[in-house]
Amino acid sequence: MNILDDNARALKPAGGVLDQVRAGEPTVWFNPSLPQASSAFAKIDLPVMGVEEAVSRWRRFAPLLACLFPDAHGTEGRIDSPLLPLSPDLAIRITDGLSKTAFVKADHALPLTGTIKARGGVYEVLVYAEELALRTGLIGNKASYDILATETARSLFAQHTILVGSTGNLGFSVGVIGRALGFNVEVHMSSDAKEWKKARLRNLGVRVVEHEADYSVAVAGARDSASKRGSCHFVDDENSRLLFFGYSAAALDLAAQIKTSGTEVSEQNPIAVFLPCGVGGAPGGVAFGLKSIFGDAVQCVFVEPVASPCMLVQLAAGTGRPVSVYDFGLDNKTAADGLAVPQASMLVAEAMQHLVNAVVTVSDDSLFSWVGTLFDEAGMKLEPSAASGFAALARYLKGLRMQGGRLPSACIVWTTGGSQLPAEEFEKVLAQARVL
Structure with a gap:
C-alpha cells in the first residue's frame, strides 16, 4: 500500500472530508478528539508560561523598537493592531445570518511589516x-x-x-x-x-x-x-519555539481589546477566532495563547486554501508521521501565496491536535471576492490570504450548527497582510475580484 492509500484509510473517520480535499472543494474538518482546555495543556510539550515570558520580552524590546523605527507613530515600540468592529449588516452577510457581531483583528495593518x-x-x-x-x-x-x-x-x-x-x-x-x-x-x-x-x-x-x-x-x-x-x-x-511564542503573546493583546469592547466571553457565550494557516506557526501560537486565557470559551478555527490544506490533512491523518498535500493529489498552487505550504509544522500539529476546534478550506475565488467586498465596504486593503477568514466563517458556523455545537456570540477574523501591498499589485487583486 502506498502512502496515498494509507493516508486515505487514516482519514476515513473524518467522514467525507477526504473526498472533498482530493477534489479541491471547500470543506470543514471538526476535531473529533478535542479535549477540554483544562486538560489539553498537560498533553502538549510546550510550556504555558512561555506566553507570559514572551509578553515580558516584548515589553523589554519596546524601547529598542521605538528607537529603531521612530516613524512608527503611536506604537511606542509595541507591535499590535486594532480590533475593528464590523457593521451589523456586514457581520450578518459574512456569517450568513448566524451572527450580528463580528470583529477584525487587523494584522494586515500591523506596524513595521503589515503582516502577522x-x-x-x-x-x-x-x-x-x-x-x-x-x-x-x-x-x-x-x-x-x-x-x-x-x-x-x-x-x-x-x-x-x-x-x-x-x-x-x-x-x-x-x-x-x-x-x-x-x-x-x-x-x-x-x-x-x-x-x-x-x-x-x-x-x-x-x-x-x-x-x-x-x-x-x-x-x-x-x-x-x-x-x-x-x-x-x-x-x-x-x-x-521562539516564533511560536512570539506569536502567542498576541493573545493577551486581543484579550484586553475584547474586554474593552464590552464583549462577554464565557463557555455559554464563546467567541470564535478565524486564523489563516500556512505552515502553522502563527495561528498555532495565537491559538495556544487564546486557549491558555479563555479555555473552552474560545473556538479556534484555522483556514487554509483548498490547494494547500496541510494542517487539515496532518491533523485528520494523525501526528504519527508527517503527511503532505501532495499525498492527496493536490498541487499546492494558490493565489494565497503566504499559505502555500505543502506540509505542516509537526511541532505545531502535535500541539493543535489538542487545541484547534476546526479547519476550514476555502477557494481562491472566494478570497478575491472578499478582498473586493472588504475594500469597498470597510476600506480594508488585504492580500488574498488575509481574506481567508471571511470566506470560512459562514461555512464553519453552518457546520457547527448541524453538529449541534454552541454557536459563538461573536466572531473575530484575523487578517494577516495587505497594507504594504504596492498600489499596482493591489489593483491587480481588485481587478481579479471584479470579474468574479
Missing part, C-alpha cells in the same frame, strides 16, 4: 540580538535595550548572518528588523513568492536566494546554507 509574521519574525531576531549582546557584555540584565541601536551594537551584529526560508512575509519581517539592527540577512524564497516581495527585500540590502520549488524546499535551502557557516542564526519556520 512580524509577531514571530521580529521577536526571534530580537531574541537572537539579545543573546549576542548579553554574551558579549554589551548589555547587562538591567540595561536599557535601546543600546542595541548604537553603532557599537551594529558592529557586533554585522559579524553575524540571519537566514530564513519564506514565501514572502516572514522573510520580510526578518529582513526589516535584521537589517535595522545591522545583521546580514539571507532569505530563501519559494517559487510561490511574489516578485514585489523579493524586490522589497533586496531594497533593504537582504540577499535573496530564489528556488524553483515550493516553500519546503526554500526552508531546506536556508537550513542547509546555515549549516555550512558559523556566526549565523537560522529562523526555522517549521520548528521554532
Whole structure:
C-alpha cells in the first residue's frame, strides 16, 4: 500500500472530508478528539508560561523598537493592531445570518511589516540580538535595550548572518528588523513568492536566494546554507519555539481589546477566532495563547486554501508521521501565496491536535471576492490570504450548527497582510475580484 492509500484509510473517520480535499472543494474538518482546555495543556510539550515570558520580552524590546523605527507613530515600540468592529449588516452577510457581531483583528495593518509574521519574525531576531549582546557584555540584565541601536551594537551584529526560508512575509519581517539592527540577512524564497516581495527585500540590502520549488524546499535551502557557516542564526519556520511564542503573546493583546469592547466571553457565550494557516506557526501560537486565557470559551478555527490544506490533512491523518498535500493529489498552487505550504509544522500539529476546534478550506475565488467586498465596504486593503477568514466563517458556523455545537456570540477574523501591498499589485487583486 502506498502512502496515498494509507493516508486515505487514516482519514476515513473524518467522514467525507477526504473526498472533498482530493477534489479541491471547500470543506470543514471538526476535531473529533478535542479535549477540554483544562486538560489539553498537560498533553502538549510546550510550556504555558512561555506566553507570559514572551509578553515580558516584548515589553523589554519596546524601547529598542521605538528607537529603531521612530516613524512608527503611536506604537511606542509595541507591535499590535486594532480590533475593528464590523457593521451589523456586514457581520450578518459574512456569517450568513448566524451572527450580528463580528470583529477584525487587523494584522494586515500591523506596524513595521503589515503582516502577522512580524509577531514571530521580529521577536526571534530580537531574541537572537539579545543573546549576542548579553554574551558579549554589551548589555547587562538591567540595561536599557535601546543600546542595541548604537553603532557599537551594529558592529557586533554585522559579524553575524540571519537566514530564513519564506514565501514572502516572514522573510520580510526578518529582513526589516535584521537589517535595522545591522545583521546580514539571507532569505530563501519559494517559487510561490511574489516578485514585489523579493524586490522589497533586496531594497533593504537582504540577499535573496530564489528556488524553483515550493516553500519546503526554500526552508531546506536556508537550513542547509546555515549549516555550512558559523556566526549565523537560522529562523526555522517549521520548528521554532521562539516564533511560536512570539506569536502567542498576541493573545493577551486581543484579550484586553475584547474586554474593552464590552464583549462577554464565557463557555455559554464563546467567541470564535478565524486564523489563516500556512505552515502553522502563527495561528498555532495565537491559538495556544487564546486557549491558555479563555479555555473552552474560545473556538479556534484555522483556514487554509483548498490547494494547500496541510494542517487539515496532518491533523485528520494523525501526528504519527508527517503527511503532505501532495499525498492527496493536490498541487499546492494558490493565489494565497503566504499559505502555500505543502506540509505542516509537526511541532505545531502535535500541539493543535489538542487545541484547534476546526479547519476550514476555502477557494481562491472566494478570497478575491472578499478582498473586493472588504475594500469597498470597510476600506480594508488585504492580500488574498488575509481574506481567508471571511470566506470560512459562514461555512464553519453552518457546520457547527448541524453538529449541534454552541454557536459563538461573536466572531473575530484575523487578517494577516495587505497594507504594504504596492498600489499596482493591489489593483491587480481588485481587478481579479471584479470579474468574479
